[in-house]
Amino acid sequence: MARPPLTVDKVQEFIGETVYDPYGRVAGRLVSFESDVDGLVQNVVVETEDRDVRFIPAEAVEIKDGRIIVWPEWKTIAYKVTASYQRALKRLKGLEDIYSRNEIPSVVYHEMRKRLNDSLSKLKEEAKKLREIINRRMHEIEDNNLKLDRAIANLKVSYMAGEIGEKAYKTAIERLRGAKDSNTRELEDLKNTKGRIEALENGAIELAKTKSEAKAEKEKNTAPATVQGLQPIPVKVIEG
Known part of the structure; x- marks a missing residue:
């Protein structure tokens, strides 16, 4: 489902407010935005905690639970x-359905099929690059978690040794555990996203078979057995 467009009326209410990522981390503070004459926001301007300024495209921004969230x-x-x-697979499924009902000429079907196959090939390459980005980010989070575990262990030792007070300990341990919680949420999101991409790719592979190929496969699987005394075993084929 497409997200609603980001408008000036919605964004201007958050000027000066804290900006977060989807996992609860502070991304900075909203200081400005860029928009077109139609009132649609193109970029939001975020000042990070180290006083740097980031221009973030509207497609990576959403308003959720009264907050500006930056993906x-x-x-x-x-x-x-x-x-x-998802759009390509729906179109491919629709094309196969109308072709199987003889509602379009064969030449039109093959022309449209080729265009969709070309689109799926490009998407396959994009999905491959995305999986590489996801894997790299997962490794970064795992490395960061090791550092957090070390910091938590050192903090506990210092507290038990009486080197830091209880108030400072509780403040620090809460921050460190909060960072790990954010990492856990992002890691789960990364894994789920990777799974969805792989499921879509598998769906594309299944739909890559034409109706005639599926029919030939069905006939092959349901052919009488050649061994005397054996009967053919019905095989259910899920088409398109």
């Missing part, structure tokens, strides 16, 4: 690839 790059790419894959 990481991998999630924005995944949203595009997933939406394109």
Whole structure:
């Protein structure tokens, strides 16, 4: 489902407010935005905690639960690839259905089929790059979690040794555990997204078979057995 467009009326209410990522981390503060004359926001301007300024495209921004949420790059790419894959698969399924009912000429079918196959080939390459980005990000989070575990262990030792007070300990441990919780949420999102992309690719492979190929496969699987005394075993074939 497409997200609603980001408008000036909605965004201007959050000027000066804290901006978050989808996993609860602070991304910075909203300081400005860029928009067209039609009132649609093209970019939001976020000042990070180190005083840097980032221009973030509207497609990577959403308003949720009264907050401005900024998606990481991998999630924005995944949203595009997933939406394109779903659209292509629906069109391919529809094309196969109307062709099987003889509602379009064969020459038109093959022409449209070729265009869709070309689109799926490009999407396959995009999905491959996305999986590489996802794997790289997963490794980064795993490395960061190891650092957090070390920091938590050192903090606990210092607290038990009486080197830091209880108030400082509780403040620090809460921050460190919060960082791990955010990592856990993003890691789960990464795994789920990777699974959805792979499922869509598998669906594309299944639909890559034409009706005639599926029919030939069915006839092959349901052919009488050649061994004397054996009867053919019905094989159910799921088409398109």
